[in-house]
Amino acid sequence: MSQQAMHALYIWLSYAFVGVVVAALVAWVMLDGRRLTRELARLEAAGVRRRSRQASDTKTATS
Amino acid sequence: MPTLTQRLANPTRFMSLSTALLPWVAGLAAITIGWGLYLTVSAPPDYQQFDTVKIMFIHVPCAWLAMATYGLVAISSFGYVVFRHPLADVSARTAAPIGAAFTLLALVTGSLWGKPMWGTFWVWDARLTSVLILFFLYLGLIALRSSIDDEALAALLTSILAIVGVVILPIIKFSVDWWWTLHQPSTNFTQTVHASFRWPLLVMTAGFTLMLLALHMKAMQNEILRRRIKSLTAMAVDRASATSGAARTVVE
Numbered sequence: 046m047s048q049q050a051m052h053a054l055y056i057w058l059s060y061a062f063v064g065v066v067v068a069a070l071v072a073w074v075m076l077d078g079r080r081l082t083r084e085l086a087r088l089e090a091a092g093v094r095r096r097s098r099q100a101s102d103t104k105t106a107t108s
Numbered sequence: 109m110p111t112l113t114q115r116l117a118n119p120t121r122f123m124s125l126s127t128a129l130l131p132w133v134a135g136l137a138a139i140t141i142g143w144g145l146y147l148t149v150s151a152p153p154d155y156q157q158f159d160t161v162k163i164m165f166i167h168v169p170c171a172w173l174a175m176a177t178y179g180l181v182a183i184s185s186f187g188y189v190v191f192r193h194p195l196a197d198v199s200a201r202t203a204a205p206i207g208a209a210f211t212l213l214a215l216v217t218g219s220l221w222g223k224p225m226w227g228t229f230w231v232w233d234a235r236l237t238s239v240l241i242l243f244f245l246y247l248g249l250i251a252l253r254s255s256i257d258d259e260a261l262a263a264l265l266t267s268i269l270a271i272v273g274v275v276i277l278p279i280i281k282f283s284v285d286w287w288w289t290l291h292q293p294s295t296n297f298t299q300t301v302h303a304s305f306r307w308p309l310l311v312m313t314a315g316f317t318l319m320l321l322a323l324h325m326k327a328m329q330n331e332i333l334r335r336r337i338k339s340l341t342a343m344a345v346d347r348a349s350a351t352s353g354a355a356r357t358v359v360e
Contacts, residue, residue, distance in 0.1 A: 052160045052224050059163045059220045063170065063213055067319070070209055074326040081333040088337065093344045 117195045119332050126325045134322040140315030147308035154305070163221040165308045169316035171214040174242060175277055177207030177320060181249070182274040185267035195328075197263045198335075200270060201253060202327035206320065208246035215239060226290060234283035235291035238276060245273045 144165065154161035181203045187196030218236065219229040230236065249266055256262035284293045295301050301309060 048224075049158070052158055055220045055224050056159060056162050059166060059217045062216055062220075063166050066209055066213055070206065070323055074323055074330060078326060078330045078333070081330055081337060084337050085333055085340070088340045088344065091344070093340045093347075 117193055119195055119198075122195060123329060123332060126329055130322060130325050130329075133318055133325065137315055137318035137322050140311060140318055142315075144308055144312035144315045147311055151308050152304055157225060160221055160224050161305060163217055164305070165312045167214060167217040167221060168309055169313045170210050170217060171239070172313055173316055173320050174207060174211035174214045174239065175280060176317070177203050177210060177324075178242060178246070178274070178277060180324070181207060181270050182277075185270035188263060188267045189271065194335075197267070198328050198331045199324070200267060201263070202331050203324055204246055204249045204253070206323050206327065208243065208250065210320070211239065211243040211246060215243060231290050233289040233291055234287040235280065235289050238280045238283050242276050242280060245276060249273075 148162055148165045151162065151165070153159045157164075181200050184196045184200035184203065187193055188200060215236075218239075222231075223229050249270055252269060253262050253266045256265065281294075283289060284291055
């Protein structure tokens, strides 16, 4: 393998590795966020709410 | 009356502020990194490094973020230990895995640059070894946090370790001045770098920094949601056990 091709291989490997790790980080925060939002919505639909949320709902209902 | 910091550090306020900011920061990060990649492709080869200089345009931002993220972890940990503010703990906890990922990227891209330039993937010189210690420190913080069930105790112990570990940052920064290293000395914030390499380096660094902000903001939102779910689940369990206790009393 020529020196130029060897250098190109290391450059591509570096960019590919950074791309994969950054994509994994982005996917991790996005998918985790989506799962947690769904879980919170499920709990709230079952009637389990935070005290601050309950207070604001009561205020809306009475006004 | 709450101070400005207390008002801004309110989790509910953080959620609404970050939800508004996040698309802009993430969009700006994507545009800046796109521009940086264009500059990277059009940069000329170096007279000594040839095209492998292009590895520097991702290695340097990753190395900068590895250290900057640890600074963020340490400041947040200090905020938690001194003020006991839960948002400071949320920040420290969520920054650690992101910092570990960028430290790993700095180590791997550095090795991939080292092989064609130095003839080896690794040498135990002060700069490389101190960055490897930083990586282990991040792993230690993550492991310590997940090994303790008591959340408050885990947060306190992790914060203390993070504050003690901050000593690694000046060691990494000045390792190339204090010891003889194969790693090249500081470029004084790219002052000694030729303009054709300086701009891709600076633009990529700015883009990666914006990406860190976006990732950290989103990870903090997730952690706040996780804590809300945990407390709501505990509430639901309490409510269910109270209901079943009352039903048992009626039956008796």
